[in-house]
Amino acid sequence: MDQQPPEPADAQYDVKSDTENVVCSRCGTVADGRPPTWICSVENGARRYFCDACSRDNIRAIEGRLDSAWW
Template sequence: MAPVTGETEVVCSVCAARRADGDAVAALAWVREVEDRRARWLCPRCAREHVRDIEAKLPAEYW
């Protein structure tokens, strides 16, 4: 059973990797996108591959 941390499990929307499988430093590199109020996560590897898409879509206040 997973420990209760107050956060839902984060899964990469591209490759289905789980953030919980990485270390704490790697977890910080995960990227969250919000589309139509729905959160979408990208693991560091996928975020790098899709960086151009992300930059085009993210609202300015995210940065």
């Protein structure tokens, strides 16, 4: 059986964002596409991206699941 299980109903694929520049929501750094070292956070229903430098600086707050407004 080579069938794959169906995708969950809430799965979302945003092909467009793979090819556009991503901007860090904290410091404004711009990157091509979505770098694998950046963090994506969903806050109030909106995706927010954070560069690796901002992520490292705020890792405890991120692990504590605090919205970026609390950092």
